[in-house]
Amino acid sequence: MRTNIHFIVNPIAGKGKNELSEALLEAYFPKTEYSVSIKKTEFVLHATALTKKSIEEGAEIIVACGGDGTINEVASCLVNTSVIFGILPMGSGNGLASNLKISKNIKRALAIIKNQNIIAIDTGTINGEPFFSNTGVGFDAHVISDFEENTTRQLFSYLQSTLRTLKKYHYKNTVELKYNETTELISPFLLFVSNSNEMGYKMSLTPRASLQDGLLDLVIVPELSNFKLFIFTLLFLFKKHHWLEEVRFKQITSLEIKSVDNIILKTQKDGEFFVPKEPKIEITIHPKNLNVCVL
Template structure:
């Protein structure tokens, strides 16, 4: 018997998904699969549920939600023999898009049943894992404002972006080191990605790969109001690199330090996090996660 546990975020995306035991039993035969469905009810609850599933002997754990849910589930699987599966139910679904996992639930289930497993790289940030991307600056501010709106649709992202455009400040100086290059800047954004899709078919790092052993880094220097709007417009068409303030790098490790503060507002896989440390070290861990894709 194959023990499959489904960790479901019931409010992901539109919040009307149909992932329950009755629905799943129509797709997984009882003579081959043992199923368990667990719904998360608060932030980080998926971590506890996944840890329980591992103790209960789950062989495959399916994260049913967006990139935040995937992060909570996958972070617990690192270092175990458990295989991760994904049913993308979120708003952006960046990692699932990169892995070509369909947003159609039936198609995603068919992929799970095939069990074609691949090993992918993961990112590590001061003891936190990320699987798609992380960042400090404008993108983190957008996520912070998006979460504060309590919405889960594209309109909420747009509202969060517009508020962030008004709120962006350049009051913190960062020392950044990557590839033996030292930079001192007050940036618009420092974006570090393992995946080539941000969500909603938007990409800041279109050349990023989950299996190349490298992180793709986008550093955007301070922008005036006109260039901020221009950057957002160019980003939609994947032409943001045309601005001279935008620099792209590939690296295995990047360190960020700020002398005037001991915390960072960051986003990790589309979730707002506060990191209480003046020094940030981000690096790649190659071929670490087994995932059905």
């Protein structure tokens, strides 16, 4: 009985022109042992549709070949199923893949999938929509909104978006936070919730986060003066942002964020801009409900 494995490829992820040849795949997955299918995405959310079709076709392993957006689309269909999730990192950030120590070298990543060393990882949801690396309200969401207007998605473009957002960012919205039996009002610069220890580009706000601890790591940064904002940015670049006394860290299983002014909050999930349908956001952890191929 041959193993049914499907590859969902985003040709324009990262630097673009991503190719996955049948000859290369056959070297790792010979036709005598595997039934291999390659599907290419053509538009936003196409990966979701292709993954659902692959599940219907009996795929036992489905591999996302792209960046965090493609990974989110494919993995969202695989939570709470027996289908094994594989990753070929072809994007710009590759936060989840990096956290799982999956190489950007295609041949090494294919070897990981072939070895089928499987672990179950936690996943999160924001208003019922799955995320795997992180989600956030505030500054990071505004950066992502600016970043998505770029034609190139590289680290330099991300840094440009960060600087542009810093110049124009005025986040005065007050929100009510509920977590760990605590309720507080805050006007946040940043509310960042992470399942993994990396955001992409080797950057991290939550270096101690784990994909298997049944917890989400919450970073709360209140509204800051321009001077403190400059200090925070510098410390973050050197992974020392915890030195700033205003920055707080919490481990949670759920979080409710509600706009006091009834405003729809700009949000990002897994590095993609996300707009909730209501002024209240509910974020929850779901322990070990996704089976992933790892090193």
